[in-house]
Amino acid sequence: MSEPTARKHTALPKARILIEALPWLTRHHGKTVVIKFGGNAMVDDELKAAFAQDVVFLRHAGLRPVVVHGGGPQISAQLDRHGLVSEFKAGLRVTTDDAMDVVRMVLAGQVQRELVGLLNRHGPLAVGMTGEDAHLMSATKHFAEIDGEQVDIGRVGQITEIDTGAVQALLDDGRIPVVSSIARSADDAHVYNVNADTAAAALAVALGAETLVVLTDVEGLYADWPNSDDVISKLTASRLEKLLPELASGMVPKMEGCLYAVRHGVTTARVLDGRVPHAILLEIFTDEGIGTMVLPDGTVIDQRDKGGKGGNGHQDNQGDKGEDQ
């Protein structure tokens, strides 16, 4: 009759793992988390399935997850099939009227549908929408700024207004909104292409989210990219602001989005490696913080403050203290 005891012992590590999550479950319960799922982190089927599991896990753990997705590589591939070139200026796609049709078709008709399908394998949870639906995102024309000049990049929008009503209703109903980064035009009958990082950050602020999570295809924000692969584990808004001019194109909208989010009420913004399976669960529910965490200025971070504001396994990065306080 010793078997039940032996079985209990073998299961103990699992219990420890669950208990490790307890402070995080307590802290995040009922909180809104906006997750940006990016194009380059989105190309592997196993990773996509793991991402969907993580988001459903968050929902069942009592959080209110909202997914905003990109699809840059998928858009570029489809434009190529149509014989249209992909050109980026200041990190944004130059979007002609023809290209806009393709962007909308790929994001809303292909990428979003796939994500909704993956999430709904776990139950009737995900509902897809674009920024056009129920006036979720309104935008006006955005001009890229290159060397101090305003450059016309076509139908690229800057968000002017967010109406969170439909998203809040879905969240209140226990659903997982999956949002494509296309905005309705505030001034004509057409739509605008919005960078998905920017859209996710704006939505996180409008929803009063606790956390913005941006998945990408690198470990996090590198301190001296491309010369070194030292990841900045944690930094404050002011330090990030100083680093922004040194960042290269793909990271610019991500880190600008993180900065905007923490400067407008979001408690933490995190950039995570979407190539790591279950990166979201590791980040949110374990002591091993991964990736880069951006915190509002003046946040006091204590490694022992498990489950407290900003206190998971993220190590202080040198130079992070003092200059930002």
Ligand SMILES: Nc1ncnc2c1ncn2[C@@H]1O[C@H](COP(=O)(O)OP(=O)(O)O)[C@@H](O)[C@H]1O
């Ligand atoms: N300081 C930096 N730290 C990390 N990545 C950087 C940095 N500066 C530029 N990058 C580049 O930004 C890329 C991420 O942006 P992007 O490819 O647009 O991501 P996604 O497709 O996930 O939205 C990285 O693959 C890297 O090449």
Ligand SMILES: CC(=O)N[C@@H](CCC(=O)OP(=O)(O)O)C(=O)O
């Ligand atoms: C204006 C602009 O550049 N829009 C992006 C929208 C998709 C996106 O942001 O996708 P990723 O997150 O995968 O890069 C684009 O057309 O590629």
